[in-house]
Amino acid sequence: MMRFLSQKDLKQLLRMEEVIEAVENAFREYGEGKYRMPVRYSLEIPELEGTLLLMPAFLGGSEVMGSKLVSVYPQNPQKGLPSVMALYILNDAKTGQPLAVMDGTYLTGIRTGATSAIASKYLARKSSTVLGIFGAGVQAEFQLWALKTSFPLKKVLVYSRTLARAEIFAREMSRKYQIPVEPMSQPEEVVKDSDILVTATTSKVPVFQGREVTPGTHINAIGAFTPQAREVDEDLVQAAKIVVDTYEGTQAEAGDLLIPIQMGLITMEDIYAELSELVMGQKAGRTNDQEITLFKSVGVVIEDAATAKLAYDKAVQLGVGTILYNET
Secondary structure: OEEEEOHHHHHHHOOHHHHHHHHHHHHHHHHOOOEEOOOOEEEEEHHHOEEEEEEEEEEOOOOEEEEEEEEEOOOHHHHOOOOEEEEEEEEEOOOOOEEEEEEHHHHHHHHHHHHHHHHHHHHOOOOOOEEEEEOOOHHHHHHHHHHHHHOOOOEEEEEOOOHHHHHHHHHHHHHHHOOOEEEOOOHHHHHHHOOEEEEOOOOOOOOOOHHHOOOOOEEEEOOOOOOOOOOOOHHHHHHOEEEEOOHHHHHHHOHHHHHHHHOOOOOHHHEEEEHHHHHOOOOOOOOOOOOOEEEEOOOOHHHHHHHHHHHHHHHHHHOOOEEEEOOO
16 A cells, blocks of 8 residues: 655654654664665756755664655745755565655654754753754754754744844744744854754855854754855864764765865864764763754754654554555
8 A cells, every 4th residue: 555645744643752752763773783874866956056865775673664855956945945845755674665655845854853853962951941043944943843842942043144034934933832033133143142053054154153152052053965065164163072963974965074174174083973872872962061062964864764654654543644556
């Protein structure tokens, strides 16, 4: 039986706290070596300012297999479209039989927010109450939702290159999540007052000055995913304890770190840990309230696989989705 799960279906099925748990378990399986996952294939289309990514993965512990096809077009918001759009295909790991096709755009958004929450669980101060977000697009909301689920947030500060977008985001999110969200006109206004910072932009250059980050701040840098792009500068990278989603992905795609490495300012040995090492207790996360910590993520398809399996299992249980065909 082949099932289609729309974005509406996924919104009905997926709760953030459950996704956080599923994705954390996926990183645990990754740390145990129970996975197969090539570095994603990237098809660059510079003349159209776009990228097409193919991302397959297998998780051995939970026997999950699937692939995501995702497009990244940074100019899409000007056309009224998300900058990131995707489809996910979930297969039966034992037979290869396709089980479901589902909206990958929402899937990508919620699993990315969940991953930031997991990293922040180990790297941010438990008492963090102010979240600062760079970017006012679709992903910014998932970050707010995930971190509000995990921390006692009292206020959110948001900065966008277009102040009007920040104002709209602040107004809508304040109403939806019942928390004060304030638009900021300058990056430094966000940096100086935030306990946790998130960069969720399509910028190819740093969005704030690292030397302005105060001791004790945690940063989730999640937007840049190519060797030529970065959202944080070398000053921050040199000052921070650095954790990445995977070493392999970092070496292939994380411009936030690869550019300082090329500048001779840091080496791969300066990266403290992969997220799985924190999840499994192999390395400590934050060790004092003065550390500046940085989680650099380029996205890992095990996050999608775990989230897709969660959605599928709940869809079967609740009878949600559209049956595309029945096996005869």
